[in-house]
Amino acid sequence: MLNKEQIAQRIAKEVQNGQYINLGIGIPTLVANYIPKNLDVVLQSENGLLGIGPFPKESEVDPDLINAGKQTITMVPGSVLFNSAESFAMIRGGHVHLTILGAMEVSENGDIANWKIPGKMVKGMGGAMDLVASAENIIVAMQHCSKDGQSKLLPECTLPITGIRCVKKIVSDLAVLEISPEGGFILKERAPGVSVEEIQTKTAGKLIIDGPVPEMSFN
Amino acid sequence: MINKTVSGAKEAVADIPNNAFLMMGGFGLSGIPENCISALLEKDIKGLTIVSNNAGVDDFGIGLLLKKRMVKKMISSYVGENAEFERQLLSGELEVELIPQGTLAERVRAGGAGIPAFFTPAGVGTEVAEGKEIREFDGKLYLMERWLKADFAIVKAWKGDTAGNLIFKGTARNFNPIMAAAGKITIAEVEELVPAGALDPNEIHTPGIYVQRIFQGENYEKRIEQRTISK
Numbered sequence: 001m002l003n004k005e006q007i008a009q010r011i012a013k014e015v016q017n018g019q020y021i022n023l024g025i026g027i028p029t030l031v032a033n034y035i036p037k038n039l040d041v042v043l044q045s046e047n048g049l050l051g052i053g054p055f056p057k058e059s060e061v062d063p064d065l066i067n068a069g070k071q072t073i074t075m076v077p078g079s080v081l082f083n084s085a086e087s088f089a090m091i092r093g094g095h096v097h098l099t100i101l102g103a104m105e106v107s108e109n110g111d112i113a114n115w116k117i118p119g120k121m122v123k124g125m126g127g128a129m130d131l132v133a134s135a136e137n138i139i140v141a142m143q144h145c146s147k148d149g150q151s152k153l154l155p156e157c158t159l160p161i162t163g164i165r166c167v168k169k170i171v172s173d174l175a176v177l178e179i180s181p182e183g184g185f186i187l188k189e190r191a192p193g194v195s196v197e198e199i200q201t202k203t204a205g206k207l208i209i210d211g212p213v214p215e216m217s218f219n
Numbered sequence: 220m221i222n223k224t225v226s227g228a229k230e231a232v233a234d235i236p237n238n239a240f241l242m243m244g245g246f247g248l249s250g251i252p253e254n255c256i257s258a259l260l261e262k263d264i265k266g267l268t269i270v271s272n273n274a275g276v277d278d279f280g281i282g283l284l285l286k287k288r289m290v291k292k293m294i295s296s297y298v299g300e301n302a303e304f305e306r307q308l309l310s311g312e313l314e315v316e317l318i319p320q321g322t323l324a325e326r327v328r329a330g331g332a333g334i335p336a337f338f339t340p341a342g343v344g345t346e347v348a349e350g351k352e353i354r355e356f357d358g359k360l361y362l363m364e365r366w367l368k369a370d371f372a373i374v375k376a377w378k379g380d381t382a383g384n385l386i387f388k389g390t391a392r393n394f395n396p397i398m399a400a401a402g403k404i405t406i407a408e409v410e411e412l413v414p415a416g417a418l419d420p421n422e423i424h425t426p427g428i429y430v431q432r433i434f435q436g437e438n439y440e441k442r443i444e445q446r447t448i449s450k
Contacts, residue, residue: 046320047246048390055449063249063441064377064389070247070300071447081389083396083424084246084272085328088321092339111344122308122317123299129347130321133340164344 002173002191007141009034009218011100011171014139020044022091022131023052024101025069027141031100044096046087046127051079068127088127092134099135101128103142103167105157108205110167110179112140113159125162132163144172144202151204153177153185175199176216177207184208189216220382220415223407223433228258231406231432235259235371238266238291242327242369242398243281246272247444250391251280252375254408254436260287268292270327270367272320272394274304279442285313294367296320300444319347322364324397330368331400331429338363372402375436376425379409380416383430384423392424399429408436 002010004027012034015021022044023029032052035041043052045067052067053074060074067073090096105113112132115125132138145151153170170177176189184206190199190213200207225231232255235241245251260283267290274293275282282301284290292314298304307313318326319341329337338361342348352363374395377388385407387395399405407425412435 045390047249047393055447058448061443061446061448062389063443064391066247066249066390066443066445068246070249070444072443072445073447081387081392083392084320084324084394085397088324092321092341119309122305122315124295124297124317125319125347126297127320129319129345130339130341133343161345 001194005030006218007171007173010176010216011139011141012036013218014169015039015041015098017041019097020050020095021098021100022046022096022135024099024128026102028100028102029067029069044087044090045073046091046131048082048084048087049075049079051076053079088130091127091130094134094136096135098137098139099131100139100141101131103140103152105152105154105159106140106142106167106170107154107157108179108185109183110165111157112162112167113157114162116160118160128162132166135166138167139169139171140167142170142172144174144199151202153203153205155205174202180208186210187213189214191216222381223383223427223430224381224412225432225434227434228254228408228436229261231255231408231434232258232262235262235264237264238268239264240268240370241270242367242372242402243269243271244374244393244395244398245280246390246393248275248280248442250375250387250393250395251275252373252406252408253439255373255406256280256283259284259289265289266291268294270294270323270369270398272296272323274298274301276301276444277303279440292316294318294323296323324394326364326367327394327401328397329366331397334366336363336365367401369398369402370404372398372405374399374405374407376407376409378411378413378418379407379433380413380418380427381433382415383407383427383433384415384418385409385425385430386418386422387424396425399425402429404431405429406431407433409433410436410439
């Protein structure tokens, strides 16, 4: 089973040179730490920045410079700042190539739910609905099962949907899976020490196994 | 140049009445109009509707207005990190309209730009789409969303001049420029107020035409929600 850092590390392998990338809150934010140094990519923060840099040193902290998770950040050379309408114009306009975000549930046709648990938790969708409705390539970072062992990869989402038929790939603590255009989770890789049988047991939606399933590598 | 200067926050918000429809700039606690929020707290008004991406935290920003029960309705995209807000919402004391952040930004922009409606893909197939017109363009589905305009837009800038021209700093810009344009009356509080002509016209983000009142704020706390340091 992968821990959060390892999920982030595996997702970082999906990043390609020249991409503009939006990283969601939580595990997706950690992906930035594992993007190979030889790749030129730009990280977008939907509150109005292209060019997120590392977290600041104590002496560099600036309350006027935060990411979408409200964490203090720095800017890399060549950064640009803009307002919220411009930020989402570049998202909806398809200029951001890759979106990585978390999910509470994903369905076998690529629907995602991550913004609301009726009666329990109402935090809001933030920019997630705009991002999933627009991005070409959406990768989800998530736990395969809930804390009480229920699968979060489902035939259909039970929670309120954030976007329909949008997820392309999932990296969970157990596996890497792709969404088939015809519906179903195609098992591509398994976490070290995790068997195909275990992934099958813990995937409530349709799991497609096509040939041998290699163990993931991180480099 | 037309002089937009007022004496301070108290004068700037003096005529905001009960049940006013407000916009407030800021993302999280970054770029929020701290001085105007404090001045509103001193007023005996209620029933406010506030458009703001977030709702502050329990003891700062819009959270203070919520705690004093001055707010009837929030129109926001993300309201986590505020226990009092969540309590009022789940108990039905507070009305909340949650809107995708890009839709919120574009509705505000459209309000300022005189565009009554537009189509966006955000929210198609979700509860956000309920009751809204859906149309297909080039094989993809889009929702119709309406503009948003406010009785008063309250924004915070880094620098401003007496003509109402504004410059923002860092990610404190966020919703401030688009809200400035969407207010019938726009109040701008700035960290540094200079005479008209002292700002380089090339560097101005918000033209003064959108701003009716401006003043230099004081004692900015600029609280940080998630102080995160490199190890």
